[in-house]
Amino acid sequence: MTTVDPDFARAExxxxxxxxxxxxxxxxxxxxxxxxxxxxTPILKAAAGDNPRAQMKEIWxxxxxxxxxxxxxxxxxxxxxxxxxxxxxxxPGPAAVWDEAVQLHQSALQTAADKRAFQERVEARNQRFIDxxxxxxxxxxxxxxxxSYYEQIxxxxxxxxxxxxxxxxxxxxxxxxxxxSATANSALNPLIQIFKPVSPLAWLPIVTMxxxxxxxxxxxxxxxxxxxxxxxxxxxxxxxxxxxxxxGVASIDKDLISVSKVLKMNxxxxxxxxxxxxxxxxxxxxLRLSLGVGWMVLIAAEMLAQNPGLGxxxxxxxxxxxxxxxxxxxxxxxxxxxxxxLLDRVMFALQSLFTFSNNR
Numbered sequence: 532m533t534t535v536d537p538d539f540a541r542a543e544x545x546x547x548x549x550x551x552x553x554x555x556x557x558x559x560x561x562x563x564x565x566x567x568x569x570x571x572t573p574i575l576k577a578a579a580g581d582n583p584r585a586q587m588k589e590i591w592x593x594x595x596x597x598x599x600x601x602x603x604x605x606x607x608x609x610x611x612x613x614x615x616x617x618x619x620x621x622x623p624g625p626a627a628v629w630d631e632a633v634q635l636h637q638s639a640l641q642t643a644a645d646k647r648a649f650q651e652r653v654e655a656r657n658q659r660f661i662d663x664x665x666x667x668x669x670x671x672x673x674x675x676x677x678x679s680y681y682e683q684i685x686x687x688x689x690x691x692x693x694x695x696x697x698x699x700x701x702x703x704x705x706x707x708x709x710x711x712s713a714t715a716n717s718a719l720n721p722l723i724q725i726f727k728p729v730s731p732l733a734w735l736p737i738v739t740m741x742x743x744x745x746x747x748x749x750x751x752x753x754x755x756x757x758x759x760x761x762x763x764x765x766x767x768x769x770x771x772x773x774x775x776x777x778x779g780v781a782s783i784d785k786d787l788i789s790v791s792k793v794l795k796m797n798x799x800x801x802x803x804x805x806x807x808x809x810x811x812x813x814x815x816x817x818l819r820l821s822l823g824v825g826w827m828v829l830i831a832a833e834m835l836a837q838n839p840g841l842g843x844x845x846x847x848x849x850x851x852x853x854x855x856x857x858x859x860x861x862x863x864x865x866x867x868x869x870x871x872x873l874l875d876r877v878m879f880a881l882q883s884l885f886t887f888s889n890n891r
Contacts (some may be wrong), residue, residue, distance in 0.1 A: 567876055619853075619856055628865070689757075695765075697762075699769075702772035707776060709777040723773065735763050738763050764828050765825075776810065812886045848860050
């Protein structure tokens with residue numbers, strides 16, 4: 532009968548646990564990459580004892596270097612900003628912008644509290660009429676106060692996603708058609724080349740006039756201002772998805788097309804079983820580009836048309852000309868950039884779920 536060395540058994544158990552831990556870390560790393568948090572992986576590996584020296588190099592590259600770059604940027608900003616005088620005063624430094632961000636947050640909380648109090652008063656008023664047997668006097672009274680900063684952010688996000696989804700619903704089928712048919716591609720290509728470079732500032736007046744003519748009332752499902760901004764986003768953001776979808780479909784392996792003919796697949800089956808799975812990486816690349824374009828277009832459209840959202844917030848502060856206006860505008864600039872980054876991460880997460888692409 533052979534006996535097992537207890538030390539050897541414990542060592543084997545430790546190695547098994549260590550291997551299992553590294554497997555979990557490597558699995559989590561895929562999502563850290565998606566979320567832009569790749570620096571977490573070397574920290575976890577170093578803590579688990581995996582070549583700490585090599586992991587420190589990765590931590591330096593992925594975390595410390597970006598933090599150092601941000602620190603240098605903030606230092607230069609803080610040193611140079613007071614030296615630049617504008618009609619609204621000196622350019623605000625990082626501390627002033629942060630203070631203004633805190634003020635906007637507190638103001639948003641106060642606005643939300645005021646809105647809740649107003650709604651409670653309206654409900655109490657209506658309940659009194661009901662209790663007095665006067666239900667005909669019950670009515671909904673909308674809150675007419677200025678929207679908070681967070682409400683304007685939410686308005687912009689809803690608008691860009693609506694325009695983006697409409698653009699995707701148009702661009703993906705047209706891209707598949709252009710990729711499968713040389714005739715369709717020849718028909719669509721001139722239109723793409725003509726309309727793709729058109730600025731949103733050129734589309735906006737046309738869209739405004741068309742929406743005003745077709746959407747005569749403002750009491751429908753969508754407000755006119757929302758439709759104007761969303762349609763402008765649609766017209767400017769559909770081209771990257773259309774072009775990339777067409778390219779992805781056209782580059783499918785010809786052997787797969789031959790197999791579909793041998794198997795006598797109908798058009799729908801061929802598209803869903805062969806075309807879309809093969810073209811998905813490029814389709815998602817187009818979607819990511821379209822969403823980024825749509826977000827930039829939206830801010831410009833909101834500024835020019837004075838439609839609700841972050842763009843209008845920036846323009847109102849520019850027109851306001853108060854001592855805090857520049858700081859508020861810079862808060863909005865950072866907000867726009869951070870939201871743009873998060874939108875791209877959302878699309879990349881979806882791309883990682885549905886494709887095998889390793890694009891970052």
